[in-house]
Amino acid sequence: MRYSKRIFIGSSLLLFLIFVALYGHFFSPYTYDETHLSEKNMAPTWDHIMGTDDVGRDVFTRVCVGLSLSLSIGLLAAVLDVIIGVTWGAISGYFGGKVDRIMMQTADIIYSLPYLLFVILIAALNGPGITSILAAMVLIGWIQMARLTRAQVLAAKELEYVAAARALGLHPRTIVWRHIMPNISGPLLAMMMLTIPHAIFAEAFLSFLGIGIQPPLASLGSMISDSLAAMRYYPWRLFFPAGTITLVILSCNLISEGLRD
Numbered sequence: 169m170r171y172s173k174r175i176f177i178g179s180s181l182l183l184f185l186i187f188v189a190l191y192g193h194f195f196s197p198y199t200y201d202e203t204h205l206s207e208k209n210m211a212p213t214w215d216h217i218m219g220t221d222d223v224g225r226d227v228f229t230r231v232c233v234g235l236s237l238s239l240s241i242g243l244l245a246a247v248l249d250v251i252i253g254v255t256w257g258a259i260s261g262y263f264g265g266k267v268d269r270i271m272m273q274t275a276d277i278i279y280s281l282p283y284l285l286f287v288i289l290i291a292a293l294n295g296p297g298i299t300s301i302l303a304a305m306v307l308i309g310w311i312q313m314a315r316l317t318r319a320q321v322l323a324a325k326e327l328e329y330v331a332a333a334r335a336l337g338l339h340p341r342t343i344v345w346r347h348i349m350p351n352i353s354g355p356l357l358a359m360m361m362l363t364i365p366h367a368i369f370a371e372a373f374l375s376f377l378g379i380g381i382q383p384p385l386a387s388l389g390s391m392i393s394d395s396l397a398a399m400r401y402y403p404w405r406l407f408f409p410a411g412t413i414t415l416v417i418l419s420c421n422l423i424s425e426g427l428r429d
Contacts, residue, residue, distance in 0.1 A: 178422030185416055189239050192232030200233040201225065201384040209402050219404040221394065230386040231408050237381065238368045238388045239416070241298065245305045245367035246360050252306065253313025254356060258344050260314070261321030272318065279311040291379040301371055301380055309363065316359050320352035354427055361424035365417040372413060388413050 193200070198216075204224035212219045218227035260271040287304040294300045324330060325348065333343045372389030374380035381387035388409045395405035 172426065174422045175426035178419045178424075178426065181415060181419035182423065185235060185412070185419065186239065188232055189236035192235075193229050196226055196229040196232070198226035198229045200230045200386045202229075209398070209405075211402075212404055218408045219402070221391075221405055222398065222402075227391075227405060227408055230391060231388070231412055234386040234388040234391055234409060235412055235416075237298075237386070238371055238413070239364075241301060241305075241371050242364040242368040242416075245302060245309060246363040248302075248306045249310045249313050249363050250356070250360050253310035254317045254349075256310065257314035257317025257319075258321050258349070261318035262325055262340060262344050262348070264322070268318070272315075275311050275314055278308060281308065283308055287374060288379060296379045296382055298381065301374055304374075305367055305370060309367070313356070313359055313363070316355060317352075320355060321348055324348045324352055358424045358428040361420045361427065365420045368413065368416055 202225060204220070206224065207216070207220050208222055208224040210216055210220040210224075216226050216228065218231060221227055221230070256271060256275065260268045283304070286308065287300070290304050291300045294303070321344070329347060329351075330343060333347050338347075368388075371380055371387060372392060375387050375389030375393060377393075381390050391409040392406060392413075395402070395409070399406045
């Protein structure tokens with residue numbers, strides 16, 4: 169029951185955040201890039217329930233748009249990590265031997281690349297933005313998923329039901345995807361739920377450094393970056409986007425812990 173409660177609370181919170189990301193801006197009469205210099209740095213009021221920023225943009229609308237963007241990046245990065253990592257790890261773990269050694273050594277070489285330097289290089293070649301962020305995340309982020317999948321497949325392929333499937337002459341692809349994968353999906357789903365907040369935090373960090381989402385497009389990371397200089401005088405500009413990221417990470421962690429346990 170304790171584990172189900174964690175999943176229920178985490179799922180409910182995540183669904184609420186997704187609802188806010190998709191429909192929250194409809195409850196605001198402002199757009200994310202609409203400026204009103206006469207209303208800049210306003211504290212929360214009934215007209216601007218989360219206040220305004222340094223050029224008079226509505227913080228609530230920008231939080232909704234930033235949350236939508238951050239969740240999209242997190243979910244897309246997690247799905248791509250699962251597709252690449254699970255496929256790589258399943259092949260490596262099932263066939264073993266030389267195939268396993270070559271594939272995992274290749275993964276180790278990729279993982280040894282300095283992540284931040286890699287992102288800066290991609291941003292320099294492709295320009296800062298969503299494409300550069302996703303490219304950097306996906307090219308390195310799938311390694312942990314591949315390692316977990318390989319470990320699970322190595323353990324599962326020695327069990328009796330896999331031996332029975334081999335004895336029946338089933339193709340290795342059928343054995344892996346129809347018999348092994350359903351039985352190791354729990355840890356993989358838990359890892360996927362942890363990948364989402366990691367990707368969101370990475371986007372926030374890159375936007376904070378100025379090589380992520382570019383203005384006037386809003387992201388939670390860029391909003392935090394813009395508000396730091398004025399944190400002492402206008403704390404609501406930092407509190408709301410930072411609090412939103414915290415809620416996303418909390419919801420994903422609760423779901424992951426429930427699935428893992």
